Amino acid sequence: MTEAPQRTVRGEQTRSAIFAASLDLFRERGYEATTMRAIAERAGVSLGGSYHYFPSKAHLVLEFYRHLHELQREACAPVLARERDLGARLRGVVRAIVMTCEPFHDVSASIFGTVADPASPLNPFSADSRPVRDDVIALFGEVVVGSDARIPDDIGAELPRLLWLYQMGVLYFWMLDRSPGRLRTLEVIDETSDLIVRLLHAANLPILRRSRQRILALVRSVAEEALSGASPAGPAGQGR
Amino acid sequence: MTEAPQRTVRGEQTRSAIFAASLDLFRERGYEATTMRAIAERAGVSLGGSYHYFPSKAHLVLEFYRHLHELQREACAPVLARERDLGARLRGVVRAIVMTCEPFHDVSASIFGTVADPASPLNPFSADSRPVRDDVIALFGEVVVGSDARIPDDIGAELPRLLWLYQMGVLYFWMLDRSPGRLRTLEVIDETSDLIVRLLHAANLPILRRSRQRILALVRSVAEEALSGASPAGPAGQGR
Numbered sequence: 001m002t003e004a005p006q007r008t009v010r011g012e013q014t015r016s017a018i019f020a021a022s023l024d025l026f027r028e029r030g031y032e033a034t035t036m037r038a039i040a041e042r043a044g045v046s047l048g049g050s051y052h053y054f055p056s057k058a059h060l061v062l063e064f065y066r067h068l069h070e071l072q073r074e075a076c077a078p079v080l081a082r083e084r085d086l087g088a089r090l091r092g093v094v095r096a097i098v099m100t101c102e103p104f105h106d107v108s109a110s111i112f113g114t115v116a117d118p119a120s121p122l123n124p125f126s127a128d129s130r131p132v133r134d135d136v137i138a139l140f141g142e143v144v145v146g147s148d149a150r151i152p153d154d155i156g157a158e159l160p161r162l163l164w165l166y167q168m169g170v171l172y173f174w175m176l177d178r179s180p181g182r183l184r185t186l187e188v189i190d191e192t193s194d195l196i197v198r199l200l201h202a203a204n205l206p207i208l209r210r211s212r213q214r215i216l217a218l219v220r221s222v223a224e225e226a227l228s229g230a231s232p233a234g235p236a237g238q239g240r
Numbered sequence: 241m242t243e244a245p246q247r248t249v250r251g252e253q254t255r256s257a258i259f260a261a262s263l264d265l266f267r268e269r270g271y272e273a274t275t276m277r278a279i280a281e282r283a284g285v286s287l288g289g290s291y292h293y294f295p296s297k298a299h300l301v302l303e304f305y306r307h308l309h310e311l312q313r314e315a316c317a318p319v320l321a322r323e324r325d326l327g328a329r330l331r332g333v334v335r336a337i338v339m340t341c342e343p344f345h346d347v348s349a350s351i352f353g354t355v356a357d358p359a360s361p362l363n364p365f366s367a368d369s370r371p372v373r374d375d376v377i378a379l380f381g382e383v384v385v386g387s388d389a390r391i392p393d394d395i396g397a398e399l400p401r402l403l404w405l406y407q408m409g410v411l412y413f414w415m416l417d418r419s420p421g422r423l424r425t426l427e428v429i430d431e432t433s434d435l436i437v438r439l440l441h442a443a444n445l446p447i448l449r450r451s452r453q454r455i456l457a458l459v460r461s462v463a464e465e466a467l468s469g470a471s472p473a474g475p476a477g478q479g480r
Contacts (some may be wrong), residue, residue, distance in 0.1 A: 007286065066358070138423065176365065176466060184301070191458055198451050211438050218431055226416060 015053045017043040018069075022060040027103065028157060032111030033056070058128075065132045071100040073139060086147035086200075091193040093143055094167055098174050098185055105182070108175045124168060125226050137164045155203060155212070158219050165194065175195045255293045257283040259307070262300040267343065270350030271297070298368075300362045301351060305372045311340040313379060322325055326440075331433040333383055333459035334407055338414050345422070348415045364408060365466050377404045382393070395443060398459045406436065 021042035025034040036057060040050040054060050072093070079092030104111065121128035121158075140163040144151060150157060170192070172184040202211050259281035265274040276297060280290035294300050312333070319332030344351065352362075361368035380400040384391060391399060410432070414425040443452045 143281055157436070173462070173466075179465075188458070188462065191454070193453065194453055198454075202448055202451060205445075207445065211435065212443060214435055214438075216429070218435070220426070222413070222428065223417075226413075 011053075014043075014045060015038065015051065018045055018050050018053055019060065019063055021068075022054075022057075022063065024062070025055060026060075026107055029060070030107040032110055053076055061122050062128060062132065064111070065129060068097065068100050069132055069135055069139075072226075074137075075100060076139075080142060083148070086144070086149040087193050087197040089143045089147050090163065090196065091189060093139060094170055094189050095166060095186065097171065098189070101171065101174065102182070105174070105205040112171075112175060133164070135150075136167070137161055140167075141193060149197070149200065150199060152204065154216050155200065156162040158216050158223070159200075161223050162219065164198075166192070243253065244432060251293075254283075254285060254289070258285055258290050258293055259300065259303055260296075262294075262453050263304065263307075263348060265357065266300075266304070267347055270347040271301070272350055301362050302368060302372065304351070305369060306375075307381075308337065308340050309372055309375055312336040312376075316379075320382060320386060324386070324388040326384070326389040327433050327437040329362070329383045330403065330430060330436065333379060334410055334429050334433065337411065338406060338429070338461070341411065345414070352415060353355065353412075367416075373404070376407070377401055380404055380407075389437070391440060394456050396439065398456050399440075401463050402434075402459065407434070448472065 018039060022034070022039045025038055025042060029225070034057070034165060036050060036054075037047055039057075039060070040047045043050065073096075075096035076093045079096075080089060083089050083092065101108065118124065123129070124133060135159045140160040143163065144156060144159050170185065170189060173188055174182060178186045192226075258279060261277045265278055265282060269278075276290060276294075277287055279297075279300070280287045283290065294303070310388065311437065313336075315336035316333045319336075320329060323332065345355070363369070364373060368421065376402045380403040383403065384396060384399050409431060410425065413428055414422060417425045430462050442448060449468075
């Protein structure tokens, strides 16, 4: 990611103004219909000036991901400070991302619609989205480590990444959810977070040991390929 | 889906020519860069004439899905006729879709890139893609019913839909796979199809009964919402 070369107070203010303008416009018009020109105008900055801070709309979306993650972190901090129960911690963190994304629901298809495109820097496996992805995975690391659940080491090593995938699944459901108030998403979080905890208990059964080892080996190898760069065994694709 | 009003031999030939031209152009240029005008030109049909058979590019992609599914069915027919082992049947069917899609790998991101967009008729949960989806799910029904595996009724009722989801996961991996010859995808199919069979065995354990019931209830309710129309609890969204 290209950063603004000069990190002055004035520069930070301009950067923030551009980002705030992009949030407003994404929410009002969606991603596709928002142009860099409209963002610059709304922020009261020249078009060239805005490119100086964000070379493309994709860079603004990556900043948006970071922003959502920071709000998520803030929102779930009290739950993580208070609860030791794994299910409660997991539920708190995933509720936090849904509530944080909620104001953007109407335009979520427009913003998240390109995530399935492996060529897009916005796809969650891309090299460009790696810094935020790593921070989200680290948050799920805290969820696990700070709980009183006894998780075997081999599962513990992969669990944060698997929970990140789970969060993406919940966000996909939320995006499609048209139940009134989207309460269905909250119910699905209740049910799935509890089920995950149950299945983690079951994974300790001797009869499931061999399957568990194979599943973890598979997750490890796929994750190493998929998350090492833009795509499995592909070039890192930095800075696209 | 709007069908050509007159199903004459001549009409069928024109329809096939337009579809074949679209396949060529999608493969050469990708989905976005291919226009209806270029398709009509390649097929030697007027632009108005081509809209008569396919009102939009999305309609051509839905026809493409159907075409892929028919090739898949043909490719896996010998395996399904020969094998009773569930793992072998499952492997054969999923290998068949990957080998069928393989010629389109370079443009798969362009063609499948919009599948995450709930507003797109091409997203796999949409009402428009339902006929093909139902046929794919029915194929997985054959995989299960024709096998010698003893699957409890409650699992058997949901399994075809779950296997369809599994196939979509494999296709997503295949799309991202940049290993030479994409042999990694074939390995992942070997490993996951075998694991699925093992986990189905494990699901019979009394200690897992409660989790199994809860997982199936969740799958059932989510599937009813997500697959009943374009999106959960939303309008059917036909004909978008």
